[in-house]
Amino acid sequence: MAAVSVACALGVVVSRSPMQSVLNLLGSFLALAVVYLLMGFQFLATAQVLVYAGAIMVLFLFVVMLLNLTDKEPAQSWLMGLFNGRVLGSLASFLGLAALGMLAAGGATFEAFEGGLDGSHEGGLDPIYSVAEVLFSKYMLPFEAASVLLLATMVGVMLLAKRERGEEDLGQGGGAA
Amino acid sequence: MTFQSTQDAFDAAFSTAALPAVLPAVILSVGALLMLLIEIVPGARASRPIVVLATLVGALFANFTQLSDPAGPVLDGIYASTPETAIWGMLFAAGALLAWVYSIGYYGEKARPFLAEHDMLFLSAPAGMTLMVCSQDLLMFFVGLELLSLPLYARAAFRRERHDSVEAGLKYFLLGAFAAATYLFGASLLYLATGTISVMELKMMMGDTITTTPVFLAGAGLLVAGIFFKISVFPFHMWVPDVYEGSPTPVTTLMATGTKAAAFGFLIPISFLLPTEATGLIAAIALLTMAAGNLGALVQTNIKRMLAYSGVAHAGTILLVIAGYLASGRDDAIGEQALHAALFYLAAYLFTSTGSFGLLAMLERDGEDLTTMRGIRGLARRRPAVAAAMTLFMLSLGGIPATGGFFGKWFVFTVLVQEGMYGVAILGALMSVVALGYYLRVIVNLWMEPLDEADTGRVAPVTLPAGIATAVCALGVLVLGLMPGWFLDLLG
Structure with a gap:
């Protein structure tokens, strides 16, 4: 494999x-x-x-x-x-x-x-169970921080993408797209 | 680690002490989320500055309470709150606050609809920094690092209409991703060698034969190299001038001070991972960094670029404390002294650098030329207060006595001299003298050159927020320079 x-x-x-x-x-x-x-x-x-x-x-x-x-x-x-x-x-x-x-x-x-x-x-604990256990107890804080991180990243990406579109609308109007 | 039941796992992870310890990061995250909320609530938009201020002041206060009564390790040992982390946290909140104040009115009309997003990203960066210095776990640090870095990448490219800003964002992003991969690779090799990613457990393992295996050494080396990128030491400093110059100046401010401080705040406590044989290597890297930064800065005509190179040189100076620590045979007492020296150095650097970048941000509003050596000629005649503040910051960067920068250097070189590294200390001090060359050039241009008549009327007015922020920075530099004992008492 x-x-x-x-x-x-x-x-x-x-x-x-x-x-x-x-x-x-x-x-x-x-x-x-x-x-x-x-x-x-x-x-x-x-x-x-x-x-x-x-x-x-x-x-x-x-x-x-x-x-x-x-x-x-x-x-x-x-x-x-x-x-x-x-x-x-x-x-x-x-x-x-x-x-x-x-x-x-x-x-x-x-x-x-x-x-x-x-x-x-x-x-009878399976590995997924133990992953979840650690994720929601010991590593709770990084887990939560990661969600803030993803949100911040999303905002950043939107910020950059949105402005680009705004500029295109302003600059090009109906030009070659 | 295994637990008998899920309840045990929760009990081990959470205690009542955990909340105050993580409170600063929580406040900053909540503030960042609020930023997005008030943007969609009609009528609430005007409260944006209040929310930013409240969040940062709240984080400052939450860190302050940890100073006298630190919670110690919490959350099953992946996070620790100590007096040192409390001071780091206060510095991050203060630095972000000052940088934010300088950003008021910096951006033009075009960027106005996006300021809420900008501030949201601005608040998530200190949250990431706080998580970084408090982390006692390689995974926790990584999440903090990314929480700091990703918003910074986006903000470096905030001025989308400008090519250098977009270039800065892209360059920073690609190299940052590379550094993150290096860090992760190092962390996974360490895990392979030792079976743990906990800093405390790794520290207990030091001295074992396991820590001299090639896998462990490669892991430690890659891990440290990943962080070296963030603190921009030789040979990972190439990106700094372009990124610092291209980014909007308030963002550069935070990038230069906070990022560096947060990375050092974690790097120094984990430098025990490096073998003592690496002393010479680290000292050589530090001296080369200082040389690269200082020689690069000497030939710059753009002050922003010059300050970027000077930041590289300062990172090299702080790196010397790690060489001192390793030379002592990884003595814990010396390690603590090294951390305190770096803490003081970076506190002084934060105020100095924030002040000087902030003044540049203020001057930049009315035209680019004003941030070049030519552009500031004779500024003292028109804006004596601005010129005086800039002079103070330059003197502090150069390490002149009675400023915070002097004692920062003093403490760093003390660590070296204690360990008998006289040669390194002398070379380092010589580098600082070279650095004075370009700092003095700024001062000469400010005070002694005649005013360029063509520039008359182009000098930006001093706004009240920027004036207050500059005064705070200048006060910080002077307090650290005249009463360093006060700061050291905070550390106990």
Whole structure:
């Protein structure tokens, strides 16, 4: 799985079409999630699939598609990219399915393994539970501070983006957009 | 750490002492949130300055109560409130307050609808600084660092219509992200080596064989390098002149004083992570930083840029205390003395730097030229009070006796001399003499050059808020310079 992850990461760099790169990246993320799972980090694996393979990937796809629409790319390479993208896409979805299967099947066995390893999760506590426990007790303050941080960042981004639009409206009116 | 039940975990984390300890940061965060609320409530907009003032004064007071009765480590040891952190916190609140006062009227008409957002970001920065110096945990520090940095990146680019402002924001953001990644990589390597990210637990581990493993050393090195970026020491100082020059001056003020102070406030207590063999390296970095800053400042014609380079040189001077601490074989008493020296130095630097950047912000309103060496020629004839205040700040930056800057340098070099690092101390003192060259140039331009007739009428009027802020800064510089014992008594 680590090899698959590295191979996909390599694919991100060498592939010509951005779309292909993105799908390779997806494969890399999913393979990494499976690696986490094999190591017994269920929470990390779930977060990896949800956040990286889910949210961030969609963002990447959006950006790539938006850029591709305006790009005057030769038809040939675009088709090639799409074709390759499909192949890799199916590979990626296969990997995703495999990851999900592992998640479902591995839940019981790895948990037992973890508990047996350091004996810290007594009383049927699963790793996600212990993550939550620390997050909402010991690390409550950084957790709350992070929410203020995200809000402040959002305000900052809006501040910069909003003004840009205001200026465009003022300066360009109905010009070339 | 594991607990028998969730209740145990909560009991371990929270105690009644926790609230006063975190109160300063909470007040600042609540103030920042209020900023957004009053913007959407009709009729409440006018209360914006009152909310900012109340928040910062409240934070100042909350820190002050911690001074006499510190809560110590709270929240299961990830956060600690000590007399030192209380003074840091007061400095951050005071520095933010002064910088904010200077920002009144600084921005033109175009920026007016965005001032609430600007102030919201202004308040979140001292909250981040307070979290940084109080953190006893590498994760806590990181959250504080980002809470400080991300709003600063946005505010560096606040004057969107200007290229240098956008460039400053982008440069600061990219390099800052790189530094944050370096810090995180270092922290994760430390965790790999020791299995903990708690500063106290790491400190207890010192002396173990574990702390001489390559993984540990690499982790400590990367962690410190990440913080070195924030305090802008050689070779991580390249971004400083461009970012300081491009950012709006009130933002530069906070960037130069608060960020540096907060990073040092955490760096000095955790410098025990560095091996004692690194003494020479740290001393060399500090001296190179001073050289780079001073030589860079000598050739500048823009005062804002000159002050940026001078800030780099000051960071190098403060870094010397870490070399002194390491030379003592990581002696706790010397560590405390080093922290106090840095605290005093940065307190003096905060007032001096805020005052000088603030005066620049005031002069800048009517035209860019006034912040160049040429532009301030003969200013003393037209605005003697402004020129006198600027002179005081320059003398303090140069470390002339009877100003706060003198005792700051004195305490730093005392630490070095105690540890027998005479060579380093002499080189450092020589660097300070070089620095006098460009500070005196400002004074000469202010007082001795003839007034440029073409500039007549372009000098900005002194507004009341800016006047008060300048007076407070000047008073701070003089009090620290004439009665340093008073400040040291605060530390106990």
